[in-house]
Amino acid sequence: MSTSDISLTAGMRTNLLNLQNTSNLLNRTQQRLSSGKQVNSALDNPTNYFAAQSATQRAGDLSARKDGMSEAVQTVAATNAGITAITGLIQAAKGIAQSALSTSDTNVQSKLAAQYDTIRTQIDQMSSDSGYRGLNLLSNTGGAPTTLTVTFNENASSALAVVGFLGNSSGLSLTQAGGAGGNWQATSSITADSARMDSAITSLRTSTQTLAANLNIITTRQGFTDNMISTLQTGSDNLTLADMNQEGANMLMLQTRQSLGTTSLSMSSQAAQSVLKLF
Numbered sequence: 001m002s003t004s005d006i007s008l009t010a011g012m013r014t015n016l017l018n019l020q021n022t023s024n025l026l027n028r029t030q031q032r033l034s035s036g037k038q039v040n041s042a043l044d045n046p047t048n049y050f051a052a053q054s055a056t057q058r059a060g061d062l063s064a065r066k067d068g069m070s071e072a073v074q075t076v077a078a079t080n081a082g083i084t085a086i087t088g089l090i091q092a093a094k095g096i097a098q099s100a101l102s103t104s105d106t107n108v109q110s111k112l113a114a115q116y117d118t119i120r121t122q123i124d125q126m127s128s129d130s131g132y133r134g135l136n137l138l139s140n141t142g143g144a145p146t147t148l149t150v151t152f153n154e155n156a157s158s159a160l161a162v163v164g165f166l167g168n169s170s171g172l173s174l175t176q177a178g179g180a181g182g183n184w185q186a187t188s189s190i191t192a193d194s195a196r197m198d199s200a201i202t203s204l205r206t207s208t209q210t211l212a213a214n215l216n217i218i219t220t221r222q223g224f225t226d227n228m229i230s231t232l233q234t235g236s237d238n239l240t241l242a243d244m245n246q247e248g249a250n251m252l253m254l255q256t257r258q259s260l261g262t263t264s265l266s267m268s269s270q271a272a273q274s275v276l277k278l279f
Contacts, residue, residue: 022257040240062153071133073215076137079137087204113178120169172200
């Protein structure tokens, strides 16, 4: 037997319908309280749902870009550490050259030249060891300077190219002590090598300034990205989050309404129950 075959009074049908509506509202309120959102699907509010979803997706894409920026910061930091160490080695080599200029003992000059060449070897090793996760801005890639590309936005239309340079003895024009002869027995050869070291230090300082400027750009974009992600997430929440105080009050009101509806339905059925008194 279907429910349409059962005859109910008008009052009972009205009360039953009200109870069903109250039950649906209770279920909706319980979902909002459990999820914290008043818009949980496109059925609740299509406009707000898809707008919030778009903002959340963009925030996720920007968050993924933050990882690339963090890695870029570490790569630049590794390069800067290499430049600092190489600069220190060149300054030590300058001290050796000054010692060679202050003596006329050829044996001492030869030993000092050997020390200088040892430092050149260390510069080469330091340059090759200044990479981070396989990317070294102090080396060449296929004969060209290594370039680090940092992407800032979700569609890769905003980016920064950090161009490295060859930071070994060859790239800094630091030749063997005294040229091919490999000694510092001529004052002119010592002076020439000292001038090359001065030029190398100047080049390293210029490169450091460029790296510092690029690092400042990257860190500034990191802060901007953090703020943008927060803005997008807040905007998404404003479109979908529920007012928990209001929903809690709604829950209490609906529970009261449901209780009263049940009582009303019971009272409506009393007229039908009175027929039993005839038997």
